[in-house]
Amino acid sequence: MTDKSPLPPDSPALRDESRLSGWAEGLGSPADRRAASELIGQSLAKGIPMTFQGARTGLRGAGVPNGGLIVGAARLDRVEGLRRGQWGFELLVQPGYRLADLRRDLATRRPNLAASQAEPEALKELLAEFRAEELFWPPDPSETSATMGGLASTNASGPNRSRFGRAADHLSGLRVILHDGQEYNLERGAFKFGPQGLPLPTGRLLEADPKALGLPPEADLLDLLAGGQGMYGFISGLWLKLAKAPAHLWGLVFFPDSEEKAVSLIEAILDDPPEALISLDFLDLPSLSVVSVLRQSAKKLREIPEPPTGAASAVSLELMADDESLIESASERIIQNCLDRGCDPDQSWALVGTEVEKSRLFAHAVPEGLGSLLDSVRAGGYPAVMTATDFTRPDLRFGQNLGECRRDLREMGLTAVTFGHALDNHLSVNFLPKNAEEAKRATELMGHWLERAKNAGGELFFGQGVGKLKKELFLAHESPERIASLRAAKKALDPNGLFNPGNLFD
Amino acid sequence: MTDAPERTRLGPPTAPSFPNSAADRERDFREAEGYRPRVAVAIKQVPPSLGGATDPLKGFVLRTGPGRLNPHDGPAIEMALRLKDRYGALVDLFSMGPVQAETALKEALSLGPDRAFHLTDPLLAGSDSLATARTLIWAMDLEGPYDIIVSGLMTSDGGTGQVGPAMAALMDFPFAGRVSEIVSLEDGALTVKQLYRDELLETRLNLPCLVTVHPDGFTPRLPTVRARLRPRLVNRLTASDLIAPNPDQAPAQAALFGERGSPTKILRTHKPKANDKVLARPTPPVAASVIIEAALKAKS
């Protein structure tokens, strides 16, 4: 199962979507739980460092190996159980089960439960009840090939984060292999922060308070492990909390003919957000160009039309409710917002139900297309990597935040592709450095922005985390208290530093 | 079309010709001042299939949830709407299907067609591709006449690709399949490009005509927010509406509806082994004879 020779430098297992690349002694892809446990147990016993990988769609190099062994979870892709817990239906899946698998199984309502240990009659009954309901897993990160292990480890979220939260909020339990080689079943709430800190199942105590770790006061061990970027242990199973899907979902995309109008429309919606609003995204003109370029090579994208001519930006939003009239009245209001701000409401798309996949595909094409652009820069000789911001600015309105970024970009002579989730006031400014000098200036600018965000009480690594890509920025700009607490967590959960070395810390 | 070569008719009886049918009404309407070409689009609601997911035990395509517009019909509607944008055509949609299929028509109406007709009646259930084609053209006859009938290449559930060509044969209309581009609509003719693999064929069809649409050429537009919010009226037609103009022909016609009027019996389905190769790229007449010879050889 394990290839003893060092992996060749062109092996895809040595990189992820950040375009960072690393090195490794070998790669193991266990196909079942026992094999995974055996592989990790032996590596721990021999002191071999490990890097865990899901689908390698991560954007911060967190799954890029830094020597040692790669443990790939992609073949651990089964559904192991279904239960009705205190939150409703919950599905136990292995870490290599992908978001696309989950969406398919929820749509067909036919998860393959051949691996379930449950008693057949009881399972049959439960399945019948399960099939009677329309369920969904609320987090909506757009990369559906990502695995559940990866999504949990990066505490992924998507445009609807401010309404539904992140991956960790929708887990009721985790199964993890910790540094003692033991596999633990951790239920939500079983290990909570107390006045002394967080008691761990290994018997140790993590002396840190949740706030310093960037966690909410009621957080438990699950919240720490989720978002841990594989630094605390291997996730071998996840209990996903499923929610009842509201009856109606609409996706609206408006195409204002100037960025000013787009910003003004967004701020009008933010001033009085409709109850049914679950996401509100902004895409700038370069983002639209990125999608246009990707269209030429991505057939799926050609199933949706080009934006209307004259579009200079896009405002994409989703509305969800059981009562469709709530969505209709919200849409009427947004049309009025458009008219009041000189945006043509007929330069728009309205998608309903499963068709909403089209507006999601459109927005997803921006990060996807940025990856392809990076590849072409790399083909030209400069080894460009993802260079993008992740901070939030609670002190600024959406337009002020964007305006500040635009001004600084101009002053630094840099260009960028900018999009973001307006409900979180989170902008993703993506630089496409074509040489080392541009990359240096981009990093410098990101440093300025991180300092400003820190002073304003914002999150610095809000979207995708730190991984290896942003380690230097993290160590230079994150608050010393946060860094010290995360170091303590790493020490308590991985005393020998064998899990995902190189993430966050050297 | 009078000098069209004699054709083999499609098996069992074709549409009875009605003395007062729209096709027989004044023929010179197209010459009238300000005349707007009329386009009918045949569409269908199909059950959603999810990324080719099949039942692991039974092997059939998994279907759940509400139906959706047949994916090949979006491009057909788009072609009709481009005829509307460019030539001011009036576009009507026709769909035969159960009551819930009205949703697909409503969705499609938000893209900009003028009217929608839903043929729904228990008598029509169980129609095969021939009975479907026949019923659709009766309905079009009732609301027409139409200059151009457009249909998708095939349906995602039936997959026969026969309804469009069968309608053309029944109406004796010139037909072009796999249309991927509109060249012009002028002088009583529609000129289009047909996409066969990577070859484009330019074809001029005298009106009235029928085309099926290749999805590559017509990415469907998406509805605007205002269009989505607008009330959309779907006209319902039942079997008795189709019979109404000709009460004396009612029994004969009723026998052609639905399952009774469907001669197809599916014995088994299988995927034919791909056995195609490029024989030559000569001029059309030579090409025709090469292909026919090869086909005859294969048959013998």
Ligand SMILES: Cc1cc2nc3c(=O)[nH]c(=O)nc-3n(C[C@H](O)[C@H](O)[C@H](O)COP(=O)(O)OP(=O)(O)OC[C@H]3O[C@@H](n4cnc5c(N)ncnc54)[C@H](O)[C@@H]3O)c2cc1C
């Ligand atoms: C085009 C594009 C769009 C994206 N959009 C979003 C988005 O909207 N929101 C979002 O949050 N992310 C987004 N991402 C980033 C990415 O999809 C997520 O980070 C995802 O969670 C990574 O999952 P993965 O399976 O690919 O994990 P990997 O990239 O393989 O790994 C990510 C991290 O998880 C760890 N890990 C993986 N499996 C395990 C395990 N079993 N146990 C312990 N640790 C493990 C790895 O060590 C690594 O630290 C996007 C990426 C792309 C390319």
